[in-house]
Amino acid sequence: MKLLIIAGPPSSGKTSLVKQIVKKMRGEMKIAFFKIDVVKAFEDVELHKDFGILTRKYCSGDLCPDHAGVMVLGDAVEWAASNQAELFIVESAGLCLRCSPYLNQGLGIIVLSSIAGIHAPEKMGAMVTLADIAIVTKIDLVSQAEREVLVQKIKETHSSVILMETNALQGTSLHRLYDLIRNSGDIDAANLVLKGNPPLGTCTICVGKKEIGWKHHFGVIQKLDGQTAEYLYRGE
Amino acid sequence: MIKEITILPGLDKAGMRESFSEITLTAGETVSIVGPTGSGKTAFITDIELLAQEDTATKRRVLINGLIPDNEVRCNPCLKPIAMITQNTKCFADLSTEEFLQIHARARGIKDTKVIEDTIDLANKFTGEKIVRTSKVTVLSGGQTRSLLVADAILIGASPIILLDEIENAGIFKQEVVKIIQNTGKIIVFVTHDPVIALLTQKRIIMQNGAVRKVIFRSNQEVKAANNLLELDKKVGIIRERLRAGKKITKELVSVSFA
Known part of the structure; x- marks a missing residue:
């Protein structure tokens, strides 16, 4: 199973990009899609309805969605694999920009809007610097010069990132992305770890740990299927 | 070296294949794209700018010197042989004009910092109200922004292919722009x-219904018509500038007639 983790601020065009990927790749491989959000998410219903692919979501409620994502990702990978998915797409909530939900395997994609502001790439830190691919969206809204200025800023933040520009509503110029997905290796689910430090740096129990899934977990987060694990740490 | 670009047919809005076999534009050539609004003019030059490979809405393909350009050329501004002026009259980057141009010069691999000053000077030839280098690009007017972007495309983009989308619409000095970019040895495409x-x-x-309907080569008679029209346009320009400056129209300008 190939893995794609897509991050980026709200309204940057993550879901539009996912739709283009699904439209293109669904004839070639079985796709499962997982969306992590806070209060509400509609992407799972929409993608299932539009393309008939397997979808699922997780809402983190009061908790940081990226932190929740780290915890339930192990379950989610298992869910996708048990449904014989060949490509598993994870879309993050993309809120506080401290997060870098990318794993040591598969492809990590940062989606940035052309109109997000010139300092966005630098401000976003690990979400940009740890990505394998950066996709700039909404390029039809700005001049070529401004696009190139933003691309330059991204390159200066992360020089080895693979850059692409697109109008995600039309799916322009994404051939290279499809090839990268086709050529990405299958993941080894037992050895998935975060590329960067976990998003939430305030908890003394989890700070600095890069493992994903429940077996390394000592917090109070519910599992994907709603059950709270018995071994969870609940304080004294 | 760019000798030519070739556009291979795509689909019109109804999904029908365009009727031309290929359109080749060679260095030194000037081309205009005309047709009603919504007929696909901007889409045509956007295909060139993106070096489309059947991966845009029109499904056209664009070749450079007869070959498919590689990924790096498509994605790296440093290697991109195309500068495009879009109809955008707004910049979102929170940067001063100077900073904006500096970063763009870096993106295009230009070391000489004099280009920044030259670009602002050139932009100021196209626009009525002068652009100051410390002004934020976000506060420039529509006309100033377009003047800056045209100057930027000529001096910083400095590409063998220049695409201009309706430069006449910006309240900038069209004649100046046209004068500077004629006879440059570049491929210049105007949507107009x-x-x-x-x-x-x-x-x-x-253009019509998203497709190229035909390609017309300018006749000798049209060259004469162009020159006449140019004279008339200059006079119209003088009247426009007088009005803009708050002056009244004098007797000689009242008697303007088609030459």
Whole structure:
């Protein structure tokens, strides 16, 4: 199973990009899609309805969605694999920009809007610097010069990132992305770890740990299927 | 070296294949794209800018010197042989004009910092109200922004292929722009509704319903018409500038007639 983790601020065009990927790749491989959000998410219903692919979501409620994502990702990978998915797409909530939900395997994609502001790439830190691919969206809204200025800023933040520009509503110029997905290796689910430090740096129990899934977990987060694990740490 | 670019047919809005076999634009050639609004003019030059490979809405393909350009050329501004002026009259980057141009010069691999000053000077030839280098690009007017972007495309983009989308619409000095970019050895493509610009170019591509309908080569008679129109346009320009400056129209200008 190939893995794609897509991050980026709200309204940057993550879901539009996912739709283009699904439209293109669904004839070639079985796709499962997982969306992590806070209060509400509609992407799972929409993608299932539009393309008939397997979808699922997780809402983190009061908790940081990226932190929740780290915890339930192990379950989610298992869910996708048990449904014989060949490509598993994870879309993050993309809120506080401290997060870098990318794993040591598969492809990590940062989606940035052309109109997000010139300092966005630098401000976003690990979400940009740890990505394998950066996709700039909404390029039809700005001049070529401004696009190139933003691309330059991204390159200066992360020089080895693979850059692409697109109008995600039309799916322009994404051939290279499809090839990268086709050529990405299958993941080894037992050895998935975060590329960067976990998003939430305030908890003394989890700070600095890069493992994903429940077996390394000592917090109070519910599992994907709603059950709270018995071994969870609940304080004294 | 760019000798030519070739556009291979795509689909019109109804999904039908375009009727031309290929359109080749060679270095030194000026071309205008004309047709009603919504006929696909901007989409045509956007295909060139993106070096489309059947991965845009029109499904056209664009070749450079007869070959498919590689990924790096498509994605790296440093290698991109194309500068495009879009109809955007707004910049979102929170940067001063100077910083904006500095970063763009870096993106295009230009070391000489004099280009920044030259670009602002050139932009100020196209626009009425001067652009100051410390002004934020976000506060420039629509006309100033477009003047800056045209100057930027000429000096910083400095590409062998220049695409201009309706430069006449920006309240900038069109004649100045046209003068500077004629006879440069570049491929220059204008999307235009302006008869003067359309007649100044050697080739006209006529668009309809998302497709190229035909390609017309300018006749000798049209060259004469272009020159007449140019004279008239200059006079209109003088009247426009007088009005803009708050002056009244004098007797000689009242008697302007078609030459």
